[in-house]
Amino acid sequence: MSTLNLIATATFGLESIVAGELKSLGYENLTIENARVTFPGDELSLCRANIMLRTADRIRLKVGEFKATTFDELFEKTKALPWPEIIPANAQFPVDGKSVKSTLFSVSDCQAIVKKAVVESMKRKYKIQWFEEKGPLYKIEVALLKDVATLTIDTSGPGLHKRGYRELTSTAPLRETLAAALVILSKWYPDTTLIDPLCGSGTIPIEAALIGQNIAPGIYRDFTADNWPNVPKSAWKKAREEAYDNIKRQKLDIIGTDLHGPSIKLARINAAKFKLDQDIHFQQLNLSDLSSRKKFGKIICNPPYGERLGDLPDVEKLYREMGKVFNQLDTWSYYILTSHPEFEKFFGKKASKKRKLYNGKIKVDYYQYYGARPSKRNYQQ
Template identity: 60%
Template structure:
């Protein structure tokens, strides 16, 4: 088994959650803006891809160095042990980005990194000709930040939010990674009721069900690194076997998704079937003002319309008021609402217990948290 520098990339504001997940897999890590860095073997690469719910991608760090000139970028890239990662027939496109660096031409940086890798590979594999690149896929990235070059290989392929269950979606779907984060930021446990009053295509309820039954989010998909010759199929088989063993398929869960649009309810049901939760999740067409329940100590997580489109603002503000009136009756429930509307508390009619800044794509939002009363036993324990 080798030892690799692994990077789990994260959306802004989710780094701490990703780090918590990495540590729960048994790996010590460091947190930086947009990424969590840790060391591990081939098994760590497979397990990270399978288990991390809130990370965007898993990357292998090949090298990091300062580069102020193209010559420096070429020579330092060429000095890296590319033969350790790339077989002779590897397909290895290079992508790049540059922020606040002297080497600001991304296309030039990509071309130079590509040339340097080829030169290193030619020497190692004793070739004079170009490489056919008809084998396994290794996407290399050159990322420059303040003249520091970080070179990585993407070990995920499609982003980790692509769980494989979303057959259809609405106009502004919530990324699966953010949906999982919203659930994980609550106090919800699998034995408590859960409601998403704006379920859309069902992403939050499905992610909650996967969390409640401890199902690895990457269990039903493939990853590009499964085709790499230095990660054996046994590593992947063992990682999937572990995921199968840890899943709690018999854990009963009480999760309901509602939406005003009957078409979205149908899409949510279809996605739930694809995810394997056909008989577990309930979806209903309902307006938020009509939500009521006699159940106690549950959690509501919602991503309502933000009212950013022209003409929607007034209707959305009215809906926030109705939400506050409906949810205000649920004293033992904890409510978590994600919106970019900075006046949300005013319309909802109550200041939040806590707010947390998050990004839904490029939209800056707040997660407004209203904590409900604790069960009597918890109150006694806290005295």
């Protein structure tokens, strides 16, 4: 492999955040589409993206893209792609699929045809009739959208939200990638106090600490492409060395509070796994007791949404309390993620800005309330 077409997949609404991360890593000529950002690179780029991107879901290697409205067309065009240049003879190469608004709507049939086409392509190269598939994993995906087939191979393995610090979770955890995006969207600076007063198992404070210390989210985990013979070990070594060199240890003022004691205990355990327990102060605390002597700061939280009808009265009561408590910190900025369509009504204040996002399959809004700006530093909210 030399020049590669790489795809960073993303949750709807986070594509521009992922693109911004890629630009900060020095990548250009980005193509931003729904749920993905495509960029050119090499083997080192593949390693860097997996290790360093905070808000992408996974990194895929794009093998080809073409229009296909018949199974014959799908077979022949798939077969013509350079599979043997990427996949070794002993590899495992299962096929996943999805189809949206396409003539070829049977996903199982599309998967079977792509598998057969890849096998035929590899037979010609390796001069064998049977592939045992006991080696490294090259998981193929055929994605059909409006009759355009995109063929990719997953390089990540478990999704990039699997940092490795959160084996234990509280109820309804927020994905790490979305938590990181909430912090990035708040334009929080590491010298600013950050509080999550409904922190659960600590995902938002931990992601903020990783950002504040510039610790790459994938620095301590492995990826599927770690085992690929055509991605040099030296590329992974260099990318990880870069990640370690980029760490900027500095004093942070991050606080996570929650009324639920077991969640606070989990949060401390999770933070300790990445040696962030000295950077975050976790405390069991009732929301009504929240206060700070700091004049400026940011609150970022993911409160309950009340998705179940019976929970709505309690959730709406919580939103009213949040409005009263947060209003006491009237020079602070606060950022709240929820799917409740009438959040502003119960909170008692209209947001400065809203951004539509997805938390899993749930449509949510990110309500952003801008406080005063510190006079010593003129930065944009």
